[in-house]
Amino acid sequence: MNPLHPRRQHRVSHLLASLLVGALPLLAIIPTLIWQEKQDLRRQAEQQVTQAQIQLDEILDQAQLASRAILPLAGSRCEDAEQELRRQATIVPFVRSTALLRDDAIYCTSLSGPIPDPKPYSTPFVAGVLRLLPGNRTTPDVPVLHFRLRGEHGDALSAVDGRYLQLALQDASDEGPVYLIVGTRWLGPHKTGEGKPPHPTQIQAQRQSARYPYSVSTGYALPAGHWVLWQHHAALLLVVAALSLLAGATLYALLGRPASPTEELLRALDNEEFEGFLQPIVRPRQAGWQGAEVLMRWRHPREGLIRPDLFIPRAEESGMIVPMTRSMMNRLLRQLAALRLPDGFHLGLNISRAHLDDPRFYSDCESWQRALAGCGATLTLELTEREIIAITPEVEALFRQLHALGITIALDDFGTGHSSLVYLHQLAVDGLKIDQSFVAGIGSDGLSAHIVDSVAELAAKLGLDTVAEGVETAEQFDYLCQLGVGWLQGYYIAKPMPLNAFIRRLRAGDTWDGYETLSF
Structure with a gap:
């Protein structure tokens, strides 16, 4: 399968990531909504105790008014x-009865007049002012609140009917009841x-009166989170859930889609998946490898070794x-640094129009040539013709500069490209590379043999070297040697091999014996 056109793939990690993205909006909004509900309940509780305190203060103001009148x-x-x-108990709102005290004992009331045998009260007043009783002799089941004012000769007491207080508390109550607290009652x-x-005490509010010694309090039990959310925010949750589902599904689809060809090439470049294979080149009648062409291969982590025709055109x-190319050559030359290559060895590298347009190409070539010089070799650039190359003054100058570095330049796949003869006329090239499609026809296709003859003759007249690629049989090898082709390359000599295999065979002397196959 071509890795630049992969099938859609889904993995467990894609599903987990999509579920996480889909859940994030809900995970973010649900705690926020619950927190907001708590804040609303706290504000509501504060409002309740404030309202109750205002009403209770107004009731006690009336009790104070009656007590001042009788003090x-x-x-x-x-x-x-x-x-x-009796008059004050009748005309003052909320006051059920009034009384006078001497030595902390009630001796006169508006209900029964004089008390024959007054006794000190047993329930103390909070701050000497208020006391809350569950009832008295007259109304044992009705709460009563006593308000007392102290005087020089005795005290005045006003009794507030607890039912008025309960009505005020009930009026202030909303979701939770509000309580009046006086001392321990x-x-x-x-x-x-x-x-x-x-x-309940989960959410609680309490307020102390600034004028009288009492406080009011209320509390809420925090309802179940799902009940709160559904009762108060059902519409919002449904919208967020729909958007979350859409986001998760979209991410799942995006993660599973194939990467674009350029993105896949970038990923492979970052992971250094492109490596150089070397195919040896020999000279007739000379033993050993005299050169090699660097052929880019893609070692894909899933698909294995990828053929160059599947990715080079896209690249x-x-x-x-x-x-x-830069990444591949830099790594290859670092591995070759410790190797001594045969004298006159050249390393061929395919270049295209994109290389000539790159501002760093000259400095790259300078660096590669210097590295090869340390191994006793030189660099040969093989200009491919898959794209039309405009012969500009800048290109001509670049070729002159490359020649000045000692780099040789050859036209690759000569005769199959766009304008090979134009290149010969305008560019300073050093050699021609006969395309393997012509070499393959030797011995079976007379026209191919004539084309090979013509290219070899043209190169000889122009003083150019010739390289024949795609040599796969002894017949082709013999024919090209008799024709005077200077360099030969193909499966008959050696297949492209990884750099480690190339170095191992070179050190072991397991290379080409140029005399064994010649039949002339």
Whole structure:
């Protein structure tokens, strides 16, 4: 399979990533909504206790008004004060009864007049002002709140009916009941008790009156998160869930789609998957390898070794061929650095129009030539003709500069490209490479043999070297040697091989014996 046109692939990691992306909006918004609900409940609780405190202060203001009215009578005889006590209990709102105290004992009330045997009260007043009772002798089941004012000769007392207080608390209550707390006793909308008010404490609000010694409190039980979300934010959650599903599905589709050819080449370049294979080149009647052509191969992590015809054209179209060549050559020459190559050895490298357009190409060639010089070899650039190359002054100057470095230039696949004769006329080239399609016809196709003869004759007249590629039989080899072709390359001599195999065979002397196959 061509890795530049892969099938759509889905992996478990794609599914997990898509599920995570799909869940993120919900994971982000659900805690936020629950937190917002808590804040709303806290604000609601604060509003409830504030409203209750305002109403209770107004009720106690009336009790204070009645107590102030009767305070001058404290210490006087009940017969003199009884009428005013009844009057205040009648005209002052919320006040059920009034009374006078002497030595902390009630001796006169608006309900029964004088008390024959007054006794000190057993329930203390909070801050000497308020006390909350669950009832009294007259109404044992009705709570009562006493408000006391102290005087020089005695105290004045106003009793507020607890039912008024409960109505105020009920009016302030919303989702949760509000409680009046006086000392250790509390009063709720429907009941009273001792100790802590029986409200939930997950969300709680309490407010102390600034004018009287009491406080009000309320509390909420935090409802189940799913109930809160569904009751208050169902529409929002459905929208977010739909968007999350869409985001996850979109990511799953994007992750599974094949990478574009250029993206795949970039990935392979970053992972150094392009490597140079070397195919030896020999000279007739000379033993050993006299040169080699560097052929790019792609060692794909899944597909294995990829044929060059499946990726080189795309690399040239996209301009990726330049960094791919640079990476491959730099790694190859680092491995060749410790090797001593035979005298006169040249290393051929295919270049295209994209290389000539790259501003770094000259410095790359300079670096490669210097590295090869350390091995006793030189660089040969083989100009491919798959794309038309404009012969500009800049290109001509580049060729002159490359020649000045000692680099030779040959036309690859001569006779099959766009304008080989134009290149011969305008560019300073050193050799021609006879295309393997013509070499393959030797012995079976008379026209191919005539073309090979003509190219060899043309090269000889122009003083150019010739290289024949695709030599696969002894007959082809003998014919090209008799024709005077200077360099031969093909499977008959050696197949392209990884650099390690090339070095191993070169060191072992397992190379070409130029005399064994000649039949003339």
